Amino acid sequence: xxxxxxxxxxxxxxxxxxxxxxxxxxxxxxxxxxxxxxxxxxxxxxxxxxxxxxxxxxxxxxxxxxxxxxxxxxxxxxxxx
Amino acid sequence: xxxxxxxxxxxxxxxxxxxxxxxxxxxxxxxxxxxxxxxxxxxxxxxxxxxxxxxxxxxxxxxxxxxxxxxxxxxxxxxxxxxxxxxxxxxxxxxxxxxxxxxxxxxxxxxxxxxxxxxxxxxxxxxxxxxxxxxxxxxxxxxxxxxxxxxxxxxxxxxx
Numbered sequence: 001x002x003x004x005x006x007x008x009x010x011x012x013x014x015x016x017x018x019x020x021x022x023x024x025x026x027x028x029x030x031x032x033x034x035x036x037x038x039x040x041x042x043x044x045x046x047x048x049x050x051x052x053x054x055x056x057x058x059x060x061x062x063x064x065x066x067x068x069x070x071x072x073x074x075x076x077x078x079x080x081x
Numbered sequence: 082x083x084x085x086x087x088x089x090x091x092x093x094x095x096x097x098x099x100x101x102x103x104x105x106x107x108x109x110x111x112x113x114x115x116x117x118x119x120x121x122x123x124x125x126x127x128x129x130x131x132x133x134x135x136x137x138x139x140x141x142x143x144x145x146x147x148x149x150x151x152x153x154x155x156x157x158x159x160x161x162x163x164x165x166x167x168x169x170x171x172x173x174x175x176x177x178x179x180x181x182x183x184x185x186x187x188x189x190x191x192x193x194x195x196x197x198x199x200x201x202x203x204x205x206x207x208x209x210x211x212x213x214x215x216x217x218x219x220x221x222x223x224x225x226x227x228x229x230x231x232x233x234x235x236x237x238x239x240x241x
Contacts, residue, residue, distance in 0.1 A: 081206075
């Protein structure tokens with residue numbers, strides 16, 4: 001199934017793009033999408049323990065299931081304010 | 082039309098307009114506290130040229146709304162509004178403004194402080210610092226709105 005991956009800040013810089021469309025095998029979780037991404041871009045793995053994740057612009061967890069057409073975002077530690 | 086209580090925008094922030102939106106129709110209030118976060122010219126020994134703020138906009142607006150709800154729960158008599166700017170912001174300009182209105186000053190100050198602490202914890206916004214000689218993405222807290230210990234930490238700081 002097809003998902004849209006959103007990346008921000010330094011994660012976006014490392015990947016060279018803030019929005020990627022990828023096919024992953026279902027049934028999938030956020031973790032599945034992340035593994036798929038890291039296999040393609042190993043440099044991203046340094047964020048595995050510090051990032052947050054979101055599905056369809058709502059905070060989520062690595063174990064959450066992902067459906068066809070979902071937008072899955074990986075967020076480095078935030079620095080607003 | 083009054084401004085929304087939470088907003089993200091690339092435009093210059095307007096503290097007077099946000100104050101009107103938060104406190105304009107609350108005759109029972111005796112206190113308005115406000116906070117503005119500014120871009121400063123130095124950070125960790127670097128001479129900062131400007132900051133470029135990136136946001137995951139729909140989630141950032143949601144997270145700001147959550148903070149407003151948290152304030153209502155913690156201080157039911159207090160109303161807060163928060164606007165955050167995105168994009169390139171020059172030295173001395175505001176990146177975030179917060180206004181809290183309450184019958185008494187203690188809750189207005191506390192709600193203001195709580196809001197900025199929570200912004201730094203859970204709102205998906207990032208500073209890209211451009212300094213003399215380079216640039217760097219700043220990274221602070223791992224955002225987790227359900228982390229109760231982080232929320233309590235913000236509350237303790239607000240009430241200190």
